[in-house]
Amino acid sequence: MLVWINGPFGGGKTQTAFELHRRLPGSVVCDPEMVGFGLHRTMPKELRDDFQDLPAWRQGVFEVLDLVLSKHDGVVIAPMTVVNPAYFAETVGRLRETGHDVRHFTLLADQETVRNRLRKRGGFGLRFEGFALDRITHCLDALQHPDFAEHIHTDHITIPDVADHIATSTALPLTPNTDSPLRANLRRALVTAKHIRF
Template identity: 70%
Template sequence: MLLWINGPFGGGKTQTAYELRRRLPGSVVCDPEMVGFGLHRAMPPELRGDFQDLAAWRQGVVEVLDLVLRKHEGTVIAPMTVVNAAYFEETVGRLREKGHDVRHFALLARRETVLDRLRERTLFGLRPQGDSFAVGNLDRCLEALRGPEFAEHIHTDDISTRQVADRIAASAGLTLEPNTDGRLRGEMNRILVGIKHIRF
């Protein structure tokens, strides 16, 4: 099974993905963004636009996830924002056509909630690269993701990452191990995931 976790930039996709991985034995996170970063590194900076516009990204994501889904016995988790309906069909749709069990979830929240989360993403006072892009595309993402083609929707304003993971697992028919982290350990996990995926 593939759990594709969609949502606006800064909407909690990565934190949710790693919460699921911690509590779902045998699961693995495969981040489609890494395919895009690889393509960007092969190009001079002045030519780097939105890597999702590259057919190579969409094809590459399908090939990588198809391979992992065929060879890996556990659940695969892909945190990735995709709001272009055509690109969604070329990735999620093609994986379904290949016979894979793809469960898609869009994490939604009020604009103010996402902005607050983005403001919290700092390390020693430094802001991550891409936050201005995230803010500039926030309204477009939230509007597009409300569409029925991007269901199942999970509204995250008033629930924790742990609860988001619980809802995804329940909807997908998966059993998670209990989250026994105390407040301090939970906060440390959140910080470590954030540091690992932050880019300046």
């Protein structure tokens, strides 16, 4: 099974992916963003626009996830914002057409909630957050479409609650969440630190 976690930048996709991974033995996180960063590294800076616009990114994501889903015995988790319906069809849609069991979830929140989350991340000096802040309205509007269901509204629920929702919807057997509040905060901080984009 592929669990694709969509949503706006700052929506909690990566935190949710690693919460699922932590509580789902045998699972693996495959981040499609890494394919884009790899493509950017091969290009001069002046050509590094939105890597999703590169056909190589969509093809690469499909090929990597197709391979992992074919060879890995456990659940595959992919946290990635995709709001363009054509790009969604070329990635999530193609994987479904190939015969893979793909479960798609979109994490949504009010604009102010998302802005506050991004501002907190901006405290780490992330250059990416300006890009993300500029696209909040477009992302949230586009992701409301039924094609991007199942929607999970995250304004008033925790990351473990989101993971539990996904597990219930997919019948995945998560281990119990035994983190104390302190341990949960430390774990989230570590995930954030590992995904800082300088």
